[in-house]
Amino acid sequence: xxxxxxxxxxxxQGATPSETQKAKxxxxxxxxxxxEDQEGAEGTEKTPKGKGNKQQKCDAQPKKEKxxxxxxxxxxxxxxxxxxxxxxxxxxxEQKEKTKSGDAAQGNKEKKQASKKxxxxxxxxxxxxxxQLSNAELRRMRREKQEAQRxxxxxxxxxxxxxxxxxxxxxxxxxxxxxxxPETQKRVAKKLEKQQIPTRTSAQRKxxxxxxxxxxxxxxxxxxxxxxxxxxxxxxIIRLGLQYAEGVVSGSNARCIALLAALKxxxxxxxxxxxxxxxxxxxxxxxxxxxxxxQCRPLSVSMGNAIKYVKWQIAHTEGSLSDxxxxxxxxxxxxxxxxxxxxxxxxxISGEARAKISDGDVILVYSCSSIxxxxxxxxxxHGKQFRVIVVDxxxxxxxxxxxxxxxxxxxxxSYVLINAVSYVMTEATKVFLGAHGLLANGFLMSRVGTAxxxxxxxxxxxxxxxxxxxxxxxxxxxxxxxxxxxxxxPDDVVDIGKKSPYLWDWRDYGSLxxxxxxxxxxxxxxxxxxxxxxxxxxxxSVPVVLRMKQTxxxxx
Numbered sequence: 001x002x003x004x005x006x007x008x009x010x011x012x013q014g015a016t017p018s019e020t021q022k023a024k025x026x027x028x029x030x031x032x033x034x035x036e037d038q039e040g041a042e043g044t045e046k047t048p049k050g051k052g053n054k055q056q057k058c059d060a061q062p063k064k065e066k067x068x069x070x071x072x073x074x075x076x077x078x079x080x081x082x083x084x085x086x087x088x089x090x091x092x093x094e095q096k097e098k099t100k101s102g103d104a105a106q107g108n109k110e111k112k113q114a115s116k117k118x119x120x121x122x123x124x125x126x127x128x129x130x131x132q133l134s135n136a137e138l139r140r141m142r143r144e145k146q147e148a149q150r151x152x153x154x155x156x157x158x159x160x161x162x163x164x165x166x167x168x169x170x171x172x173x174x175x176x177x178x179x180x181x182p183e184t185q186k187r188v189a190k191k192l193e194k195q196q197i198p199t200r201t202s203a204q205r206k207x208x209x210x211x212x213x214x215x216x217x218x219x220x221x222x223x224x225x226x227x228x229x230x231x232x233x234x235x236x237i238i239r240l241g242l243q244y245a246e247g248v249v250s251g252s253n254a255r256c257i258a259l260l261a262a263l264k265x266x267x268x269x270x271x272x273x274x275x276x277x278x279x280x281x282x283x284x285x286x287x288x289x290x291x292x293x294x295q296c297r298p299l300s301v302s303m304g305n306a307i308k309y310v311k312w313q314i315a316h317t318e319g320s321l322s323d324x325x326x327x328x329x330x331x332x333x334x335x336x337x338x339x340x341x342x343x344x345x346x347x348x349i350s351g352e353a354r355a356k357i358s359d360g361d362v363i364l365v366y367s368c369s370s371i372x373x374x375x376x377x378x379x380x381x382h383g384k385q386f387r388v389i390v391v392d393x394x395x396x397x398x399x400x401x402x403x404x405x406x407x408x409x410x411x412x413x414s415y416v417l418i419n420a421v422s423y424v425m426t427e428a429t430k431v432f433l434g435a436h437g438l439l440a441n442g443f444l445m446s447r448v449g450t451a452x453x454x455x456x457x458x459x460x461x462x463x464x465x466x467x468x469x470x471x472x473x474x475x476x477x478x479x480x481x482x483x484x485x486x487x488x489x490p491d492d493v494v495d496i497g498k499k500s501p502y503l504w505d506w507r508d509y510g511s512l513x514x515x516x517x518x519x520x521x522x523x524x525x526x527x528x529x530x531x532x533x534x535x536x537x538x539x540x541s542v543p544v545v546l547r548m549k550q551t552x553x554x555x556x
Contacts, residue, residue: 180211195288207515215487236262237289241296256302279317298486301437301474341471348533354379361386361429367447368402369434371467393418393449395492431457435468441477442524442539448517454526463528481520490514
């Protein structure tokens with residue numbers, strides 16, 4: 001027991017401070033030794049395991065035992081010193097060698113443990129890194145990889161498209177604008193022959209700039225080759241077509257109302273064939289009627305929108321309904337369109353425009369617009385005091401009818417031709433115009449001469465107010481009067497109301513051609529405001545109104 005304590009004391013005396021601290025705190029866990037610290041720790045002596053516990057036991061002995069142990073140790077030391085010096089030296093060297101060998105073995109064990117502990121820590125750290133990569137880093141790496149793949153694909157596409165020449169998308173031109181293409185005319189003739197519709201002879205003398213537009217000879221009868229028994233054409237459609245061709249029914253609203261009435265009669269007299277559906281067969285029955293009316297006179301913007309509406313209603317008819325119920329609903333939808341889009345819209349426009357008329361105004365109007373005439377009559381009936389200047393032009397001279405109706409209502413009027421409009425514009429305070437249609441780019445399509453009057457009013461600082469229903473809004477875009485227009489009868493240009501016109505033999509002159517344009521297009525810069533049933537809007541708001549109507553009803 002005494003030798004054991006002595007050995008411990010000798011070991012403690014040679015130990016480093018850090019090792020003594022470790023020995024004094026046996027409960028403290030051994031710290032992990034880093035690999036870089038192992039090299040510096042190789043030369044230092046380490047205390048073997050259990051030394052701290054033995055030191056604690058020795059310290060726990062009573063003081064008396066310690067004193068006795070020290071006394072006996074001193075005696076033993078003195079006895080050894082008295083004995084043989086060689087034996088003492090030999091014993092001391094043996095003891096030192098034993099302690100050195102024990103310390104070396106203990107150091108090797110600690111080195112092995114220290115070398116093992118960093119491996120365990122590295123394993124734990126690698127496992128933690130793997131767990132972190134699986135959650136966040138792996139997602140980021142995967143995302144970066146996908147983005148790199150997308151970028152490579154886009155780069156390859158751009159290289160391919162840059163290498164290959166770009167093909168321009170073909171522009172579809174309607175057949176009505178290909179009157180100068182023989183192949184197109186042959187295809188149209190075959191289509192009309194299949195529908196059993198007579199084809200009209202094109203005019204032989206047209207202005208070269210308008211060769212792509214249709215112009216027919218007036219003396220050719222439309223019903224000359226029409227077979228009433230086998231054609232299946234409804235009599236109401238034939239009568240309406242002849243009225244269009246002769247000019248009996250004219251005006252955008254009048255033509256649309258007459259078309260709706262004729263289609264309503266066609267639907268009422270229709271009978272669904274066996275093994276056929278009404279919503280499919282009725283559309284095929286209506287197509288020849290529309291083609292015949294187009295041969296009589298090109299369809300107006302209002303007529304085109306009305307036909308789209310009727311076809312849309314037929315296509316969305318429920319298949320479970322009987323023929324009588326389906327036809328009744330279709331007729332009701334046509335009546336609703338006529339009432340809401342034309343009659344009620346005209347009343348709303350009249351109310352909006354009447355508020356812009358003040359007492360003492362001089363209002364200039366052109367031609368004979370039904371909606372403008374209604375505005376003036378309603379304003380006069382509400383007690384407004386104003387004067388009207390009616391501007392007219394050849395060859396139709398429609399302003400005479402407008403003048404007659406306004407005078408009949410007791411409105412004070414003046415009548416001039418379009419060549420004198422610059423002189424009377426100084427007297428006007430407002431200009432009210434009608435519209436055949438309003439295009440998506442804001443251009444106004446109206447009777448020829450409207451653009452001239454709008455230009456003079458703009459130069460004279462006179463506001464131009466256009467009255468137009470929203471069902472006349474069109475998605476077509478046009479900036480000139482040449483690409484699309486309607487060519488009237490050239491004989492109307494030389495007809496001056498006498499028995500023998502001066503140019504009645506104009507066809508005998510090979511260098512003379514006559515042009516009778518029906519419409520022109522007014523830029524939106526010349527129009528102050530457009531009055532509709534939705535309120536007062538600028539010309540550029542046409543696309544907004546079309547989108548709004550399409551989202552509300554599914555049909556523009």
